[in-house]
Amino acid sequence: MRDFQLPGRSAAMAMNGMAATHNPHATRVAIEVLRSGGAAIDAAVAAAAVLAVVEPQQTGIGGDCFVLFTNNATGEVIGYNGSGRTPHALPTSGLAPEGATQIEDSSPHSVTVPGAIDAWTRLVADHGRKEIAELLAPAISFARNGFPVHPRVARDWSAEAARLRRDPNAVRVFLPRGRPMRAGEVFRNPGLAEALSLIAAKGRDGFYKGPVAKEIVDYLRSLGGYHTEEDFAIAEGEYVTPVCSTYRGIEVCQIPPNNQGITALLMLNILEGYGLSALEPLGAERLHLEVEAGRLAYRDRDAFVCDTRHAAFPLEEILSKDYAARLREEISPQRIATHLPPPLMRKSDTVYLTVVDRDRNCVSFINSVYSGFGSTRVTPTYGITLQNRGMGFSLDPNHPNAVGPGKRPLHTIMPGMALKDGRPWLVYGVMGGDYQPFGHTHVLTGVTDFGLDPQEAIDQPRIFHSMDKTVVEHSVPQKTIELLRKMGHSIVEATEPHGGGQMIMIDWDEGVLIGGSDGRMDGCALGY
Template sequence: MRDFQLPGRSAAMAMNGMAASHNPHATRVAIEVLRSGGAAIDAAVAAAAVLAVVEPQQTGIGGDCFVLMSKNGTDEVSGYNGSGRTPRGLPTSGLAPEGATQVEDNSPHAVTIPGAIDAWTRLVADHGRKEIGELLAPAIDFARNGFPVHPRVARDWIEDAPRLQRDPNAMKVFLPKGRPMRAGEVFRNPGLAEALDLIARNGRDGFYKGPVAKEIVEYLRGLGGYHTEDDFAITQGEYVTPVRTTYRGMEVCQIPPNNQGITALLMLNILEGYDLSELQPMSAERLHLEVEAGRLAYRDRDAFVCDTSKASFPFEEILSKDYAARLRAEISTDRFAAHLPPPLMRRTDTVYLTVVDRDRNCVSFINSVYWGFGSTRVSPTYGITLQNRGMGFSLNPDHPNAIGPGKRPLHTIMPGMTLKDGRPYLVYGVMGGDYQPFGHTHVLTGVTDFGLDPQEAIDQPRIFHSMGETIVERGIPGAAIRGLQEMGHKVVVAPEPHGGGQMIMIDWKEGVLIGGSDSRMDGCALGY
């Protein structure tokens, strides 16, 4: 139990339905959808649409999404890959300056065809109880009539302003006063309202056919892109079978590659060999093991994760407990392993939300435009921020994740779900680009190994390893920092929080939903 004399908040609790997102407008809309008879997927899509308006630096209809779902509280977990592909006419070379290792962040070649709207409309049609037009109405209202900018959004807006200044359309839409929006100021995006209204009236065709697709294609081709209206028209996500492992009696589910979710499963397999519960939650020993497991798992991620429709992936070996044991043998419990190659990490922006309804339909939902304001390429009339997921490709033609026509890149955004005794137990996610496998592992072990509730697990200070540095949030105790340094870690203080997160736990015995939402963001968990 938390110390009520210290800053913090309690977990939300309810019996009927619950939603958690990192903006209060989105969480409220999700609860309203549930209370009016909507299913969990209806509430999730309505909330995602609101977030696409009120958190423009994090997400948008010009991005991608991934979803995990459990139907009626059963172990039937399905996944949906709503990530887009490169244009079919994209060449395999000449897409970046000589010597570059990745496509530039604002290059038209970084803009993959957005998959979010196809996913939203398909999932609502297949699993929802409401029409897409009704679900988009709150987002349309926010875009047309405005909303007050929340503090974390304003902070990010300031950070991303120099990138926005590179594109005249981005400046017109997102720097309307010649500067970033400030907390409490009202922001409107009427062009985005018109695009959402077209989708509300015409479904997926409102985005992938007609004036919206035509404008985006013309805009990108004017920048040197290879996109066509046919590329938009044929865009389609698909249901996927989740990849799974076991940890402390739970079954942990993730989206398979091209998603990086398998990285978290590998981290958990490695950590399962240690009795973490014998350690203090914020001890150097626990954090050291987390870092070392992460470094090994990310090494394999960077080597193998790809579009598996275009290249092979060693699923069985990477998920085997024997393989994890071999990796575990490379870890010293009291010394930083200097011989491991550092993975290349990048910070990105994403929104994650989770919803559980009265029938215990569970949705783990994540949507993103990748970097802050994506590519900062914005459609001129409709104010749509276009993602830069193409940066996730390798420019090495021999790499399984090499850039090429009609391919999906390595994707960092990952929804999570665990099962216990054959039923959903934790529905959760942690944002933050490359940090996400670390975040998933940190909050999950917080619950399972240290007995924390969802809010406590999400509130725990976080640690990350990037480019040879162990990056600690300011909440990590000084004793733990000194211990890590004695083990050989190069410790630096994080310049910004490590991601954000949401979690809903299902207590089947009491019939209670327990939710947490990250104080690093602006949102909340609510139930009824």
């Protein structure tokens, strides 16, 4: 139990339904949908649409999403891959300057066809109880009538000002006062309201066919892109079988590649061989083991994760407990390894939300435009920010994740779900680009090994190993930092928080939902 004399907040608790997002507007809308009879997937899509308006630096209809969800009637965990592909006319070379290691962040070649709207509309049609027009209405209202910018949003907005100024449409839409929006100021995006209204009226065709698709294609082609209206017309996501592993008897599920979720499963398999519960929750020994497990898992992620329709992926070997045991032999509990190549880390901007309804249908939902304001390429009429997920490709033609036509890149955003005794127990996610496998592992082991509730697990201080540095948040105890230095870690202080996160725990015996939302963001968990 937390110390009530220290800053913080208690976990939210309820018996009927619950939602946790990182913006209060989105959480409120999700609860309203649940209370009016909507299913968990309805509430999640309505909340995601609101976030696409009120957190434009993080997400939008020009981005992608991934979803894990369960139907309590069947108990099955279902995955949906809502990530987009490159244009089918995209060449395999000449997409970046000579010697570049990745596609540039604002290049039209970084813009993959957005998959979010296809995912939203299909999931609502297949598993919802409400019409998409009703679910988009709150987002349309916020875009048209405005909303007050929250503090974390304002902070992120300011950090992206220079990038926004590279695109005249971005300047007009997102720097309307000649500068980034500040906390408490009211922002409107009437063009986005019109685009959402077309989707509300016509479903997916309102985005992938007609004036919205044409404007996106025309704008990208004016910048040198290879996109066509046909690329948009044929774009579709797909249901996928989750990849799962066990951790101390808990079944943990993730989206399969091209998603990086398998990285968290490999980290957990490695850490399962250690008695974490005997260590201090914020001690150097625990955090050191997380770093070393992460370095090994990210090494494999960078080598193998790809669009598996275009290259093979050694799924069974990577998820085997024997493989994790072999990797553990490379870890010293007392000293950081010096022989591992550093994984290529990158921050991204993402929104994660989770919803559980009164029937205990559960949704783990994540939506993103990747970098802050994505590519910063914004459509002239509809004010749509286009993602830059193409940066996730390798420019090495021999790499499994090599850029090419009609391909999905390695994707960092990952929804999580853990089952106990065959039933959903934790519905969770942690944002932050490459940080996400670390975050998933940190909060899950916080609950399983240290008995923390969702809010406590999310609130815990975080570290991350990036480019040969161990990056620590301000709240990591000084004693822990000094011990990590003695173990050989090169410590640097984080300049910004490591991600954000939400979690809902289901107590089936008591019939209670327990939710947490990350104080690193602006949001909250609410139930009824």
